[in-house]
Amino acid sequence: MKKGIALISAIILIGITIVAVGIIYNSAVPIVKKLQISGETEKMKQVFNKLDEIVIDVASGGKGTRRTVYLTMGLGRLWLNSSDNSLYWKTETSAKVVSPRTQQKTGNLIFGSNLETYANETQYNGTDAYVLENEHLRVYIRKTGSPQNPEHYKTSDLLLSVYNKDIRKSLDLDGLEISxxxxxxxxxxxxxxVLSEKGKNLPYAxxxxxxxxxxxxxYINFTLESGEDFIIIRGGLT
Structure with missing residues (x-):
C-alpha cells in the first residue's frame, strides 16, 4: 500500500511501536512469521530514519517549504499525530521481535514495545506533584525536597491520587502508609x-x-508500567 505524506517545516518526532499480543515460547512461533515481522520492522526503521533526514532538511528550508514522500507499507498502521507533531507506525504480533516495555532511541526515532506511559511534573489540588499515566491509570505522587534540600514528609502523604480510567473513579487511599x-x-x-524520566512514549515510569x-x-519506588492497571511499589535500604 502506497501513501503520500506532505512534510512541512516542522520537526516530527517519529516512533515505532511493537505490541506483543500473547505470551508464548519462541519455538512455538513459525519461523516464517518471525522472519516476516522482523523484515517489516527493519524496513520501517530504515523508512523512519530516512523520513527523519527529510523532515530536518525541509525544516531548514524555511517557512512554507514542503515535500511529498510516498511510502509502500505492508504490515501495521501508520498515522500522524498533529497535536505533538509525531509520526507513528504500530503493528501487533505474537513473535518476539523486541522485549516487552523496552525502547531504543536513535536521534528522533523511538523503537520499542508497549510505549504507552507518560510522566511529568504537575500540580494536584495545589500540591507540587509528579504524574504517571498509561492507558488505565493516572497517578499523582507528591514532589518534595531535593538531594541538596531534603524536606520532612510522611509516607502516607506520598500517594496523592490514583484515578482508574476504566471505571472513571479515583481509588480510596485512606490508611495507605509504608513502614x-x-x-x-x-x-x-x-x-x-525524584522522577526517573519525563516524557511520553515510555515503557514505564x-x-x-x-x-x-x-x-x-x-527508598521506595512507585512504578507504573504500560498496559498495567496497578502500581508496583518496591523498596530497599540506602
Whole structure:
C-alpha cells in the first residue's frame, strides 16, 4: 500500500511501536512469521530514519517549504499525530521481535514495545506533584525536597491520587502508609522524591522517594508500567 505524506517545516518526532499480543515460547512461533515481522520492522526503521533526514532538511528550508514522500507499507498502521507533531507506525504480533516495555532511541526515532506511559511534573489540588499515566491509570505522587534540600514528609502523604480510567473513579487511599519492620519511627523523616524520566512514549515510569527516618534510611519506588492497571511499589535500604 502506497501513501503520500506532505512534510512541512516542522520537526516530527517519529516512533515505532511493537505490541506483543500473547505470551508464548519462541519455538512455538513459525519461523516464517518471525522472519516476516522482523523484515517489516527493519524496513520501517530504515523508512523512519530516512523520513527523519527529510523532515530536518525541509525544516531548514524555511517557512512554507514542503515535500511529498510516498511510502509502500505492508504490515501495521501508520498515522500522524498533529497535536505533538509525531509520526507513528504500530503493528501487533505474537513473535518476539523486541522485549516487552523496552525502547531504543536513535536521534528522533523511538523503537520499542508497549510505549504507552507518560510522566511529568504537575500540580494536584495545589500540591507540587509528579504524574504517571498509561492507558488505565493516572497517578499523582507528591514532589518534595531535593538531594541538596531534603524536606520532612510522611509516607502516607506520598500517594496523592490514583484515578482508574476504566471505571472513571479515583481509588480510596485512606490508611495507605509504608513502614519498615512495622516500626512507627520509619514512617516519617527527611528526604525527597525524584522522577526517573519525563516524557511520553515510555515503557514505564518510576518515582523514587528517599527517606532518612529515625529508624533506618531507605527508598521506595512507585512504578507504573504500560498496559498495567496497578502500581508496583518496591523498596530497599540506602
Amino acid at each position: 519498615i519492620d512495622s516500626n512507627p519511627l520509619s514512617v516519617s523523616g527527611q528526604g525527597y522524591t 518510576t518515582v523514587t522517594a528517599y527517606m532518612s527516618s529515625g529508624y533506618i534510611d531507605y
